[in-house]
Amino acid sequence: xxxxxxxxxxxxxxxxxxxxxxxxxxxxxxxxxxxxxxxxxxxxxxxxxxxxxxxxxxxxxxxxxxxxxxxxxxxxxxxxxxxxxxxxxxx
Numbered sequence: 422x423x424x425x426x427x428x429x430x431x432x433x434x435x436x437x438x439x440x441x442x443x444x445x446x447x448x449x450x451x452x453x454x455x456x457x458x459x460x461x462x463x464x465x466x467x468x469x470x471x472x473x474x475x476x477x478x479x480x481x482x483x484x485x486x487x488x489x490x491x492x493x494x495x496x497x498x499x500x501x502x503x504x505x506x507x508x509x510x511x512x
Contacts, residue, residue, distance in 0.1 A: 423454070 428436070436453055443451050451459075464471045482490070 426457075 436456065440451060440453060440456055443449060443456070
């Protein structure tokens, strides 16, 4: 059973370009359906990356996000250098 999926013209052109490259480089004719199935299988295997690709970027943080983070900080008035940090962390 097949189901129609609508794609925009740019996506269709890129799919056709991939199809042509497979034909030229691998010497094998593949249908767009076969190609899409392979792409979906590959994406399914690395689904965490696919999901992450839809997340809003958090780097770099916006000025508002930086301000919100710094809002909870305060200056203790004590000067701290690397040696102090090493002593605190490593004893």
